Amino acid sequence: MNDSRILLRAQGDAGAIPIPRVGERERTAAQSGVITTTISQVIQWGRYSSIWPALFGLACCAIEMMAVGNSRYDMSRFGAEVFRASPRQADLMIVAGRVAQKMAPVLRQIYDQMPEPKWVISMGACASCGGIFNNYAIVQGVDKVVPVDVYVPGCPPRPESLLDAVVKLQKKIAAEPASLRG
């Protein structure tokens, strides 16, 4: 199981998502419509441009996740509006909401059912660290159950925060070599 504590390093200029680069020698070739890149970069470009989240809205954060998918804060712009009901068809699990003790094994099972490559965004304070519920009933952070790639603070996080998390995840995917997750 991958340890996903890979620190995100800024690549190139701060806002840009790396795209396949044109090599020096092939400038004239590029003018005729050929670009060179690495296979890894292209694969990762494909992966981050159409992330399919699995429906895992648990509590209040799920409502904000639905708001992100709707017209005002459109997640389709980032390629991620197709929420798949079946985890077998998804590659991103946005854990949106508090995870109760009874739900933790279910969470793990859904995570295991997702095929590689897969990523996890822990949305909201409750998913990241237990939130305001420091008691017997809530798992204090889903990283006790599944490995997490991006943590989003907030209660619930603003839709823009979740979009920022998706963008950060895209940068993270772009920075990874394609073979890391099979």
Next chain:
Amino acid sequence: MLQAKLPEAVLRRDEAFGEETVYVAREHIVAATTLLRDDPDALYRMAVYVTAVDWPEREPDEPRFDIVYQLRSLQYNDVCRLIVQITEDDPHVPTLEKVFSGMDWHERECYDLFGIVFDGHHDLRRILMPEDWDGHPLRKDYVSFGEPVAFTHNIEWALPANERPPGMPGSAR
């Protein structure tokens, strides 16, 4: 009114904040609620909830648990509250499932969170906590343990589970 019709059930009455509370003996609770539901002067036909309150300091003089029933009458636009007091050694109460079908889930929740056993319930098992959970969370002696906030002096709480020093309490399932 309950006093008039079923005097042996009523132990005492309390009135505060504009509301009335009737303390009922355990053996008569089913008869009392059936009477309140069917009597044309009362017609408390809506089951609002069943819950319990834990007063551990009252023991051993007084019973520890207060089982609170609340019924609502739509016709007379009124609520009434009945309390049955039971001790910890004998936490059994007759079930009201036959009187109100909605009490079924409320009684299961009471069993789950307090450990009150409702005699005659068809399926008394945990409803909110996992089936194999130990303990009854809402009792006062159940310490609700989450996780301490990690500072520099207790930084081991912020480490992942496999890097912590051994012997720390409170591992998640």
Next chain:
Amino acid sequence: MAAILPPDLPELPPPPPDAEDPFAIARAALGVGTENDAVELVQIGDQTMELNMGPQHPSTHGVLRLVLDLDGEVVKECRPDIGFLHTGFEKSFESHTYQQCIPLTDRMDYLAPPINNFGFSLAVEKLLGVDVPPRGQYIRVIMCELARLGSHLIWFGTHALDLGATTPFLYAWREREHILDINELVSGVRMMTSFIRVGGLMADVPDEFGGMVEQVITTFPKRIDEYELLITNNPIWVERTRGLGVLTAEDCLQYGASGPMLRGSGVPYDLRKAQPYSSYDHFEFDIPIGTHGDVYDRYLVRMQEMRESVRIIEQAYRNLPGGPVNTSDRKVALPPRNEINTSMESLIHHFKLVTEGFRTPKGQIYSAVESPRGELGFYMVSDGDNTPYRCKVRAPSFSNLAALPHMVRGELIADVVAVIGSIDIVLGDVDR
């Protein structure tokens, strides 16, 4: 009180007398008898399959697990398994002061958070015996009715989405953004406002509040018309929801179902009219009630409730009185900032309230408000301390959901989804 007249629809077929035949409902709906069967249907044995509609499911409106005993597509028995969102609110209440409990209450029924705040505040105010000034009461009513609108919009969007209509989902959320903008204006938070507190409100509303409420008042009735145009007389919707999930008035009372479930079955009981709180009796509004108690009637009840909510908001806003929004009892509500600079007593009150909170007298009360789901009650027991000794939350969705097995026995699987949508459950409320 106005009863809703259903649109001009053909009469439902009479319910089939034969409970043995698993296809009885389908036969009655289609009006065919056994003579048209291509093969002779003989019951060989009991072929009940246990199907798990798991906690992770697009149509269960949260983490609800249903274990269905199926015979083909017909549901013989349904056993809901809840507790996948149990948060231990009631235990947490016991270790927080009353003011600290307010943000916790936000997260219970998370589709209409101000109403949870409202219920809790009313309960504590009843214990304390404080009154909120009229301006505070009116603004509370406006925020609660906006929350009710928001909650019904989510119900509408998700219910329609479950039954296959994807457009209303986007429309409903577009409208809801306007309501969330108002929330953000008054409290800074889109959803979990914690705006309604014990003794009044967090603060008075800013000036832009008026313009935004006006916009809601003028645009929403047309929007609700738009939704009704899409759905109400739609033959697919009518076919899928009429006659389904019938709950008689007697059943509702037995299960303790309240709110639109009770009103859809014909019982004209609404806590805002029956036991008016926070000056609801100053406003004129109707209570929509249904006749059959099926999914379609509950849908009509909620659509009409949306219109009535807009009506209440308009009346409250037009007649909004001036004055303070918080009670003048300094032992409960924070004193205004300028007073702290001049009065020593106010400073001490502020200090005590912020560090310790107020203490309530000993006793127990029950106070209920009308949430979009039904009767949201708070049974509060106090032992004279600054934290609730026991605060039981009577969640409407818990009792409403208890009626689910009764409603879906004998229905098809696809209808289970429709019935769950019509109950309008919020798992945060069910599991607390």
